[in-house]
Amino acid sequence: MRRGILLWNSLLSTMSRPLLHSRAQSLSLGCPSSVSRKRLHTVAAAAPVAGERRAKANVDWDSLGFGLKDVAETMYVSEWTPDKGWDQGKLVPYGPITIMPSAQVLNYGQGIFEGMKAQESAKGRVVVFRPDQNAARFKAGAARMSMPAVPEEQFVEAVKSTVAANLDYVPPIGKGSLYLRPLLLGTGPILGLGPAPSYTFTIFAAAVGAYFKGGQLTPIDLIVEERFHRAAPGGMGGTKAAGNYSPVLVTQLEAKKNGFSDVVYLDAKTDTYLEEVSSCNIFVVKGRTIKTPPLQGTILPGVTRRSIVELARSRGYDVREEPVTVHEAMEADEVFTTGTAVVVSSVGSMVYRGQRRQYTEPGQAGKVALEMYSNLTDIQTERADDNFGWVVPIN
Numbered sequence: 411m412r413r414g415i416l417l418w419n420s421l422l423s424t425m426s427r428p429l430l431h432s433r434a435q436s437l438s439l440g441c442p443s444s445v446s447r448k449r450l451h452t453v454a455a456a457a458p459v460a461g462e463r464r465a466k467a468n469v470d471w472d473s474l475g476f477g478l479k480d481v482a483e484t485m486y487v488s489e490w491t492p493d494k495g496w497d498q499g500k501l502v503p504y505g506p507i508t509i510m511p512s513a514q515v516l517n518y519g520q521g522i523f524e525g526m527k528a529q530e531s532a533k534g535r536v537v538v539f540r541p542d543q544n545a546a547r548f549k550a551g552a553a554r555m556s557m558p559a560v561p562e563e564q565f566v567e568a569v570k571s572t573v574a575a576n577l578d579y580v581p582p583i584g585k586g587s588l589y590l591r592p593l594l595l596g597t598g599p600i601l602g603l604g605p606a607p608s609y610t611f612t613i614f615a616a617a618v619g620a621y622f623k624g625g626q627l628t629p630i631d632l633i634v635e636e637r638f639h640r641a642a643p644g645g646m647g648g649t650k651a652a653g654n655y656s657p658v659l660v661t662q663l664e665a666k667k668n669g670f671s672d673v674v675y676l677d678a679k680t681d682t683y684l685e686e687v688s689s690c691n692i693f694v695v696k697g698r699t700i701k702t703p704p705l706q707g708t709i710l711p712g713v714t715r716r717s718i719v720e721l722a723r724s725r726g727y728d729v730r731e732e733p734v735t736v737h738e739a740m741e742a743d744e745v746f747t748t749g750t751a752v753v754v755s756s757v758g759s760m761v762y763r764g765q766r767r768q769y770t771e772p773g774q775a776g777k778v779a780l781e782m783y784s785n786l787t788d789i790q791t792e793r794a795d796d797n798f799g800w801v802v803p804i805n
């Protein structure tokens with residue numbers, strides 16, 4: 411463990427140099443549980459000030475999109491084997507992980523992921539949003555996919571370490587965020603159908619801006635999908651499994667070709683109720699009532715979804731997690747979507763069976779969407795008091 415702490419301190423001393431790492435560096439993090447406080451304390455002392463950070467990363471903060479153009483230099487990797495369990499994890503330069511063609515994840519899809527964001531806050535520090543929620547969902551996802559769970563404390567420490575090692579890539583406040591992508595993969599080889607004999611937990615990161623083309627506050631246009639379903643009762647729609655995200659491409663790509671931003675899925679049993687959009691959850695507004703489909707195993711339990719439910723209630727809205735018919739959505743005053751990547755995105759229009767419902771003036775975000783977006787991002791960037799205790803500082 412002592413070696414781990416020494417190596418961590420040596421990582422911190424490299425953070426004040428012009429380049430965070432040489433390509434060859436690979437640093438053990440030590441025991442996640444016992445060094446965490448000490449580690450974070452030391453990060454605070456060593457963290458470069460905002461101006462220095464921005465100069466070093468050489469990122470054009472004004473043209474950030476949602477992609478890998480500005481991928482962060484350092485990633486986290488931990489391995490699981492049956493005899494040793496999860497190792498201590500280490501920070502290494504962002505780059506390929508080597509696996510055999512027989513890796514379980516490549517053959518049978520044993521893989522889950524998370525999406526999280528670190529942001530510069532109005533208090534001049536870097537914060538992450540509700541990492542405990544992602545840790546819990548990652549654990550539940552591992553159970554659903556018969557993979558060894560990453561202990562929640564290790565998950566949160568790994569996230570903090572990855573952010574601390576990549577502070578140069580955290581955009582200035584209001585310009586974007588450092589998007590974190592934790593992955594849990596069955597990387598061990600197998601031929602017959604069964605769980606992998608070994609696993610990899612890794613986190614990479616990239617500086618990102620708005621998810622949808624057109625920018626954060628430009629309303630998106632959706633079409634209700636009538637042929638395909640995203641998930642079925644008893645399936646794994648509620649798991650953030652890699653396998654849930656490629657089957658949607660066939661509909662999403664066609665929708666994009668026809669000028670839509672994304673598609674809305676209906677329930678597989680009755681084709682009556684909204685489920686979610688390919689990349690985010692959905693909310694409908696009528697007067698002071700806000701509804702979102704309930705979590706019944708087919709819908710992703712979004713951290714932003716949960717946060718908006720709690721935030722809207724605290725602001726006096728009557729928030730209901732109950733089935734929403736597509737007809738109700740077409741009659742709603744407003745519709746918006748939520749997700750880590752999309753944050754809160756106003757829906758400008760929705761098409762169902764050839765009928766278009768226009769919710770907002772062209773180019774104008776809906777009132778409630780805007781209110782939720784501002785309230786949430788004010789908390790996430792500490793412009794407003796975090797009365798919920800959602801924000802976790804890194805430095």
Ligand code: COI
Nearest residue numbers: 524525689749750751752
């Ligand atoms: C996120 O919102 O972070 C996600 O993981 C969704 C993904 C399709 C971008």
